[in-house]
Amino acid sequence: MGLIHKILHSRSADDGNFFMRLKGIIGFAPKDLEIYKKAFTHRSINKKDAKGNPVNYERLEFLGDAMLGSIISNHLFNQVPSGDEGYLTKMRSKVVSREHLNELGKDLGLIHLVDSKIPKEHFGENIHGNVFEALVGAIFLDRGYMFCERFVQKKVIKPYVDIEKLEGKILSYKSLLIEWAQKEKKTFLFEVYDDSGNELIKHFAVKLFIDGKIAAKARATSKKKAEERAAKRAYFKLQNKIDAQK
Amino acid sequence: MGLIHKILHSRSADDGNFFMRLKGIIGFAPKDLEIYKKAFTHRSINKKDAKGNPVNYERLEFLGDAMLGSIISNHLFNQVPSGDEGYLTKMRSKVVSREHLNELGKDLGLIHLVDSKIPKEHFGENIHGNVFEALVGAIFLDRGYMFCERFVQKKVIKPYVDIEKLEGKILSYKSLLIEWAQKEKKTFLFEVYDDSGNELIKHFAVKLFIDGKIAAKARATSKKKAEERAAKRAYFKLQNKIDAQK
Numbered sequence: 001m002g003l004i005h006k007i008l009h010s011r012s013a014d015d016g017n018f019f020m021r022l023k024g025i026i027g028f029a030p031k032d033l034e035i036y037k038k039a040f041t042h043r044s045i046n047k048k049d050a051k052g053n054p055v056n057y058e059r060l061e062f063l064g065d066a067m068l069g070s071i072i073s074n075h076l077f078n079q080v081p082s083g084d085e086g087y088l089t090k091m092r093s094k095v096v097s098r099e100h101l102n103e104l105g106k107d108l109g110l111i112h113l114v115d116s117k118i119p120k121e122h123f124g125e126n127i128h129g130n131v132f133e134a135l136v137g138a139i140f141l142d143r144g145y146m147f148c149e150r151f152v153q154k155k156v157i158k159p160y161v162d163i164e165k166l167e168g169k170i171l172s173y174k175s176l177l178i179e180w181a182q183k184e185k186k187t188f189l190f191e192v193y194d195d196s197g198n199e200l201i202k203h204f205a206v207k208l209f210i211d212g213k214i215a216a217k218a219r220a221t222s223k224k225k226a227e228e229r230a231a232k233r234a235y236f237k238l239q240n241k242i243d244a245q246k
Numbered sequence: 247m248g249l250i251h252k253i254l255h256s257r258s259a260d261d262g263n264f265f266m267r268l269k270g271i272i273g274f275a276p277k278d279l280e281i282y283k284k285a286f287t288h289r290s291i292n293k294k295d296a297k298g299n300p301v302n303y304e305r306l307e308f309l310g311d312a313m314l315g316s317i318i319s320n321h322l323f324n325q326v327p328s329g330d331e332g333y334l335t336k337m338r339s340k341v342v343s344r345e346h347l348n349e350l351g352k353d354l355g356l357i358h359l360v361d362s363k364i365p366k367e368h369f370g371e372n373i374h375g376n377v378f379e380a381l382v383g384a385i386f387l388d389r390g391y392m393f394c395e396r397f398v399q400k401k402v403i404k405p406y407v408d409i410e411k412l413e414g415k416i417l418s419y420k421s422l423l424i425e426w427a428q429k430e431k432k433t434f435l436f437e438v439y440d441d442s443g444n445e446l447i448k449h450f451a452v453k454l455f456i457d458g459k460i461a462a463k464a465r466a467t468s469k470k471k472a473e474e475r476a477a478k479r480a481y482f483k484l485q486n487k488i489d490a491q492k
Contacts, residue, residue: 058331059323066319073312085304145391
């Protein structure tokens with residue numbers, strides 16, 4: 001095998017690997033892989049295009065941030081008809097807070113796709129959120145607004161955007177459920193196990209048993225978060241019963 | 247004619263009037279007129295829906311602001327491949343500045359459609375921009391993102407977003423053109439006439455003559471703005487000639 005052939009071969013194998021891992025994370029097949037590669041290229045790589053413009057995720061971050069803002073705004077607008085401009089603005093800033101975006105990026109394991117000269121453990125927390133924003137920008141460019149909106153619905157809004165919790169009305173679904181279980185005289189148990197697999201970042205998986213039956217499962221980067229997420233899922237499943245009790 | 251018939255009749259005549267005026271401003275037929283009516287309802291009207299939620303343009307303003315942000319971001323992202331995140335953020339904030347949005351709303355004459363208990367002349371400058379944002383939000387809800395993007399392209403980006411001017415590289419197209427005309431020994435003349443028609447806000451129209459021939463026409467709420475706009479139009483028409491001279 002000649003050198004050029006070898007390089008071409010290894011490059012396309014890399015692309016195939018990136019494609020599969022990306023598809024696993026975003027849940028659909030990317031069309032233009034170059035856009036996504038950019039979304040995971042850190043400035044330390046010092047890559048430039050033919051015109052000398054830097055190729056890294058920072059510009060896509062700008063675009064993704066704006067797209068997230070409009071998609072979340074639209075969601076809140078529709079979801080809370082009684083909320084005025086001030087309320088909607090406050091809720092949006094909670095959803096797209098740095099902390100929240102970092103959590104999202106971390107849970108999706110985006111850091112594993114980042115191409116960088118700096119060792120990954122040297123990055124601060126913000127890289128998770130920055131790459132998440134860049135990914136949203138890349139999806140918008142690759143597949144358009146509707147597709148981007150569906151991705152944000154599925155990966156951000158459904159698992160994370162909870163109006164009542166954002167409003168501070170519900171501080172913890174775990175405590176809400178425990179309270180309910182006590183009143184109803186039901187047993188309540190979390191089973192937590194380490195579920196990191198081959199991933200760099202540790203993950204915890206929990207099963208929530210109510211009266212000995214699995215009520216919900218969840219997975220997150222901390223035990224506390226995984227429990228809260230499972231409790232939230234169980235809460236929505238059981239909501240009618242709980243509301244009836246009030 | 248019975249009273250109810252009379253009311254129904256006058257209401258639908260009002261709707262027809264609103265529909266035609268709105269269509270004239272936005273350049274296409276609105277589908278759901280109620281959304282647009284909300285975009286032009288001031289809080290002083292104190293309108294409420296069946297659930298007691300206030301019906302006015304403030305929530306639509308929130309939505310339109312976010313949509314404008316994402317559309318302008320996308321435009322700048324594509325238009326300036328060399329601009330980094332900081333540059334793009336700065337440019338966006340110039341385009342969607344309060345002053346700029348007020349100018350846009352004023353030039354479209356949106357205030358004439360506003361339903362309010364407060365006399366229009368008592369409003370400050372910001373109502374023009376606020377209603378403009380609300381209108382963008384209404385278009386998004388009525389016709390979706392792509393349509394909203396086309397509207398913003400046509401009414402905001404094409405006539406107002408000029409990267410070189412935003413960057414401060416070109417301070418005035420008028421002075422640029424005058425300089426060029428002098429070098430080229432061409433005559434340069436603005437003809438300004440009052441063109442308010444029946445509108446509440448005074449409008450000026452200008453014709454720009456270069457060497458006795460009309461090079462461009464424009465219309466705006468001040469003489470200075472109309473001249474600058476005509477100069478800009480002429481500049482783009484003549485750009486090849488001007489660049490060749492450099």
